[in-house]
Amino acid sequence: MELAKIEQLLVAYFEGETNLQDEKTLRDYFLNENVPTHLLQYKPIFIGLEAARKERFQKEIDLPKPETAAFTNWKYIxxxxxxxxxxxxxxxxxxxxxxxxxxxxxxxxxxxxxxxxxxxxxxxxxxxxxxxxxxxxxxxxxxxxx
Amino acid sequence: MNQVEFLEIVSPFKDKLYRLAKRILISTDEAEDAVQEVYLKLWKAKANIKSYSNVEAFAMTMTKNFCLDRLKSKQASNLKLVHTNFPTSGNIERNLEANEGVAMVLKILEDLPEQQRIVIQLRDVEQLEFSEIAKILDSNETAIRVALSRARKTVRNLMIKKYNYGIS
Structure with a gap:
């Protein structure tokens, strides 16, 4: 990926004018390529956003117990x-x-x-x-x- | 519909709901509670679940509304959101390492206005199309692009400021 293209995409990115494909290009570039010094400040942004996507819900989804439902039926009876x-x-x-x-x-x-x-x-x-x-x-x- | 069938439908997007909740509420505990609440509400409304064209988008909207309500009631009762997710790093090292930069970006995201936080979460973290985001937020694409641009620029400007400070 040529540098000029990346710089152009970055400008569009901050204006909110990039599409998902452009953003993938930027992400791939900053996560994998050797980034020149003058663009280094953008690297943590893309790494951070990527890291944020890795977060997981650690708990079990807690629904009312089926036994409770059965007990309620029993009580009704x-x-x-x-x-x-x-x-x-x-x-x-x-x-x-x-x-x-x-x-x-x-x-x-x-x-x-x-x-x-x-x-x-x-x-x-x-x-x-x-x-x-x-x-x-x-x-x-x-x-x-x- | 029994619980197994229900969980099959709603489990695939639990992480997305959690990340959105955490982006809004910041606290891990609060976000987990919010997700549980949303799932409980979905479970109570399970009779209608198949009539929704997009359960995931519907759940995302529910999560967003629930979290914003929580935030509002907290602010109304003058309670400060307490969270211990990140150690507050007072001084920044002169040589900025990637990890520190990342922690800084995440910290900056926390301080954005709520609407910008939500938009940047849905676009730059979840990588959703503008049309999908518009549906979840009941908004239009132009407004979303504007909010997104503001959010991205705030992050960039603060990073440049801190970065320059770090290396000078």
């Missing part, structure tokens, strides 16, 4: 089940509190019959008390006729 069980339970309990007229009638009848049974048993107890008196009479009779 758990919440859905919980809500469902509340709904089912709620419906069940609310229905058990609401009695049909027939059921109410049956319940009332049950209460009545329970009362009747209670009365019966009380009277029966009175009867047995009286029976003890009869027993006393028979023991007294035994004493007399011994």
């Amino acid at each position: 758990a919440v859905a089940l919980l809500v469902l069980s509340f709904l089912v339970g709620g419906v069940y309990f609310s229905q058990s509190n609401k009695l049909t007229p027939e059921e109410k009638e049956a319940l009332a009848a049950f209460e009545e019959s329970k009362k009747a049974m209670l009365l019966l048993s009380q009277n029966l107890n009175k009867g047995t008390e009286r029976l003890t008196l009869v027993n006393q009479f028979s023991t007294a009779k035994n004493k007399v006729f011994e």
